Amino acid sequence: MSDRLLVGTRKGLFTVEKQSARWTLREPAFLGDPVTAVLARDGGNTIHAALNLGHFGVKMRRSRDAGKTWEEQAAPAYPPQPENAPGPAWKLVQVWTLENGGSDEPGVLWAGTIPGGLFRSNDDGDTWSLVRPLWEHPQRAEWMGGGYDAPGMHSVCVDPRDSRRVSVAVSTGGVWQTRDRGETWALRASGMRAEYMPPDQQGNPLVQDVHRMVACRGNPDVMWVQHHNGVFRSTDGAQSWTEIKTAALSAFGFAVAVDPNDANTAWFVPAVKDEKRVPVNAQLAVTRTRDGGRTFEVLREGLPGEPAYDLIYRHGLDIDVAGQRLAFGSTTGGLWISENRGDSWRCVSAHLPPIAAVRFVS
């Protein structure tokens, strides 16, 4: 089980550690600077953090000593933009997600970004390259912004059985998959439904607003998606998706986590769609299915009893490598941890800056 949690916030990178049965906040790194994505490996000795300095652009920081010291590294950069290139400017707006490559490719990192580019590093973040076949795919021009002005890639799933096979999700642009480490790509969002589109477009895989996509580590063909208007599940490695219509409280939300050892168990933090984006009836709750989406439980023990308006963003929910501990953080600075798979929760802090991402160290 993981005893350390990294929390990327609007005002810095916080670390929470379990010591003597208590979860304790440590001094933050980068206090005052927005942290949009964070990634650890080697038991937390190596940490990558993506900062978005607003005025001065996106910056990458790496620690090789568990966060004691940090060094600046190159940020992903788009190549020169050809004249009249369609779509958004070829300028990095935000690093939205960071993932490690497979266990057979140490030093490989993937970064999903706004305005939609996928970047790969082969040298632990010293240098980055845009994955051009996907960026230059003709259908990329049809991706749209979802919450931001430009499209964004927020989920990267590397198949633990085959590192060449990578699935990514775009808001909005569906799910894309490569089986050759990025050389060729196929759209994989069949079965999703976009109720906000005109009727004849609702089933178009290219317009699907996936909010977050995760894959079960122990059974990677099972993937879960929290979508703008529903929950979807694939059992064939994203070849096809089935809508889960039994989701409790609301079909809307951003975050999803899947048990690494049990593909039938997944957690969500639903919200009132779509214009409001607050907990249903102002009662913060996590939902859990343990039977592949046939039924859902509502988990509230330890969560606020009073009205709460916490919204959980797409990287704001995580599960540890053992599948026992979960954590989630909100846009109003609340952070909760469960040590029993969501049955009960403990508030670590209700006063953090707005939380973009939580990540257990493993």
Place this chain on the structure above:
Amino acid sequence: MARVVFTSHLQRHVACPESDVSGATVAQALAAVFQQSPQVRDYVLDEQGHVRRHVHIYVDGRRISDRQRLSDTVLPTSQIYILQALSGG
């Protein structure tokens, strides 16, 4: 030599001391600065070489007009200020 001065807010992230550089345009003056301090470039310009959206550059009290090619004129006596726009919370 034109004098280049950076906002103190940038000093928090990267060393960027005042410097005297030669150049007939903002692009040339900044190129000289970046030659001395290469790490400053990505804080002021984006990957297309344009001034970042929330950064302003003033030459002798006037905000530059060409934020893409940086063609505004610089004189040997010019003072170039690189500032952050006010934004965020």
